[in-house]
């Protein structure tokens with residue numbers, strides 16, 4: 001059981017590879033920091049590991065299944081997305097026209113409701129489920145935010161919502177690409193403490209990218225030089 005990149009190569013522009021034959025394995029419960037200079041392809045590797053991009057050569061496997069196949073099934077609403085990716089700009093992760101309550105529960109596995117009011121009913125049930133996990137409380141999500149649009153929350157509040165939405169999906173691996181780079185030191189420390197505690201409780205694998213050597217030293221169980 002692991003998240004594995006096998007000899008992965010990727011180019012955005014044909015003939016100009018960003019990654020060439022990269023291999024990496026992350027075990028459940030590990031916290032692996034990807035270290036490399038700016039522009040070396042860290043974010044690209046994160047997107048490949050999460051199944052957002054498909055490698056042109058090699059493969060990415062999630063506990064034995066192809067990451068791209070998991071991602072395609074999840075996009076079609078036919079399965080969980082076992083690798084969740086959180087990036088630096090949370091405002092890009094939410095539908096700007098959807099209320100936060102609705103966006104938040106996108107992470108909750110489907111309840112299978114049917115009928116004319118199934119959407120609303122299942123949303124209420126999903127919110128109830130979200131509460132039962134204790135994640136809303138642990139990340140300081142306030143009820144007052146549910147009726148707001150993403151631009152009506154601060155960057156730190158939005159990042160809390162982003163993390164909670166990702167964790168509600170019960171991923172086996174969480175990828176944090178410069179997750180807290182835009183936040184103040186206190187919020188940064190608070191959010192990481194909660195994420196690491198949950199990763200430990202669930203034996204979830206973590207991949208992190210950070211330009212802060214202090215943060216990497218504190219959080220990573222292993223550093224992978226790209």
Ligand SMILES: Nc1ncnc2c1ncn2[C@@H]1O[C@H](COP(=O)(O)OP(=O)(O)OP(=O)(O)O)[C@@H](O)[C@H]1O
Pocket residue numbers: 012013018036037038039040041042043044045
């Ligand atoms: N969508 C894209 N189209 C074309 N080129 C891209 C695209 N995204 C990234 N690149 C290029 O791919 C290379 C790797 O980018 P990537 O964002 O993966 O690097 P990084 O190591 O995460 O950088 P940084 O530390 O500066 O965030 C860069 O040269 C970048 O310009």
